[in-house]
Amino acid sequence: MSLLVQKYGGTSVGDPDRIRAVADHVARSARGGTEVVVVVSAMGRSTDELLRLASEVSSSQPPRELDMLLTAGERISMALMCMALADVGVEAVSFTGSQAGIITDTTHTKAKILEIRADRLRDALAAGKVPVVAGFQGVSTERDVTTLGRGGSDTTAVALAAALGAGACEIYTDVPGVFSADPRLVPEARKLARLSFEEMLDIAASGGRVLSLRSVEFARNHHVPLHVRSSFTWEPGTWVEEEDPSMEQAVVTAVTHDVSEAKVTVSGVPDRPGVAARLFRALADRHVNVDTIVQNTSVEGTTDISFTVPRDDLEGSLDTARGLMEELGAREVTADEGIAKVSLIGAGMRSNPGVSATMFETLAANGVNIEMISTSSIRISCVVRADLVEVAVGALHRAFDLAG
């Protein structure tokens, strides 16, 4: 019998009506002759409410206790899901991360999965029951409760799908799939029926919020096909799977954008070996998540280094860079919060030169100045002014005819 892992996010189980709607859908899947394993997130905004409560109680939030607190959220949603399934005649049984055998390292609040010991899930499936597993959580090798960090429930679902040899992992969310651009910016954006893991990775890394980077990487590494779809319309969404080498790839698949970053520029740095290494090691030591890095050509023996960081990390980045100014011999450190990153993604770019030229021409023709450029084999990203992001995304979407 085929096995399917279905993951339902926070909005999909946000209230009693939603939970019942999901239970109906799980029941239909189960009656259709498929073995189903359900993974649930915490209901709606309940995680935020627990965090608010914690901040009201204490300014000290030991990570072990934060994990203990937050895992209450999925516990509640999975128990309610099993009750709703009982109501529609499906025998279900809930499992905490620990009971589901999700063994992690001991890094609280962002643990890594080391191993899945899924015996209890297999036993439940063999007994004809639907296992409902708490996403986002596991148990450490020290027997403490851990959480997997951002996108953790997706990772739980993909890891279980890999461990159980599922045919696919369905990620149910509040949007119908992955689009050729954000439909809020580009009304004619098209839902993509199919993406390769590599395209999805670049989309996730460049601002597409539908799937977490980590779960897509996990799916790619373990060859688990993903199906991102809506729990509100229940229509087929976007499949993310291995690239099919026999098919022609679209040159450009999607335009993404990201307005969550800020730019830091270190100007007038002497152009000598080791300068960049010193700067970015110091940022890494401070756990700053640097994204794009651009170093301009040397002019009169000095160069400018610019990089983008999540806005939350801006203050730390500036502290670090300014603390190194004297040592590096830099002239100035400046920050710019008014930026946006616009990216084109497409597996067919590898074999189609000229995409970047078209991109730059399109932006120029629409009055959008490019401040930074970075590329990978299937992605081109430009940093532009944030207030021009809508113009830029719309123009690129039209230029590459992504509405189909």
Add this chain to the structure above:
Amino acid sequence: MSLLVQKYGGTSVGDPDRIRAVADHVARSARGGTEVVVVVSAMGRSTDELLRLASEVSSSQPPRELDMLLTAGERISMALMCMALADVGVEAVSFTGSQAGIITDTTHTKAKILEIRADRLRDALAAGKVPVVAGFQGVSTERDVTTLGRGGSDTTAVALAAALGAGACEIYTDVPGVFSADPRLVPEARKLARLSFEEMLDIAASGGRVLSLRSVEFARNHHVPLHVRSSFTWEPGTWVEEEDPSMEQAVVTAVTHDVSEAKVTVSGVPDRPGVAARLFRALADRHVNVDTIVQNTSVEGTTDISFTVPRDDLEGSLDTARGLMEELGAREVTADEGIAKVSLIGAGMRSNPGVSATMFETLAANGVNIEMISTSSIRISCVVRADLVEVAVGALHRAFDLAG
């Protein structure tokens, strides 16, 4: 070093301010050179909110999933408590029932503790940490999460105190201790400094709501002194411990009352062996919790059997009794919801005849008619009209000079 188990009920940890106040108190206890183990209930009305959510989601609530759901409540309060303790410089570590080694049978929603494997708690204490344990919950021999039923957190605390050899178990609540009568009915009621386990058992069984019967039984059986006290005033409360045979016992210690029951009367039953057995076996099979049973003297070969039950069980009791009318040859089954039970408790009653006579005279002098009487060696209970309960309790409190 002496070891103390401190249990904090739902109102004691009802909001962030309360949690911080409790953390301060725990910190003072810990710094005073005592090893402390903390047991917490779910915050305030959070259990009721989870139950409401469950009823909105589903009419089927499998007991296993209900336990999974409800145990989220203590998980939240214990994690918050550890954070509050961190804030005041106390290193604390939370443990679920399972992590604390509370092994139960497999009876969901009212599991019995089979064994306590407290190694992790002992390790935490040895490392100088304060263990904070989720009350009310355990893990079954089948590795499923269980709850201990009504008063479960008190039972957790007493069981841990017994397993760890604690010097005492403090039960913190929203009242200052056990009183000679309910202070809402009798303003001059006195806080009792000391009670024997037997007296406390009879008080709990006859309407005193401060401690659950089960936790008192557990404490008596395992010789754990209890100290019931307020987490709002932090003043010494009531000690419940072994009877001290060298001391003279008070004849009457407390007057209790219970208005939560209803009376069922089966009239005109043929006075022959086996009738009562048949009736009460049928009620037991339906899990009706029968309290007082009175059978009147036979008149012309028939008798009346009356019994009291929790009001929630009234409908089931009537169904059962009416279904047996023909078989028993009974004339009529009637219900009465307008009753109250008033009881006198005192270990000294054993050696002081005349208490019941004084009780009956007092009630008569105050115009209170007695409908049923039942006695044990240290308790006398009378069923009276519910609207006279305040008159009855006040009169008895004065008659036995309980205000001291």
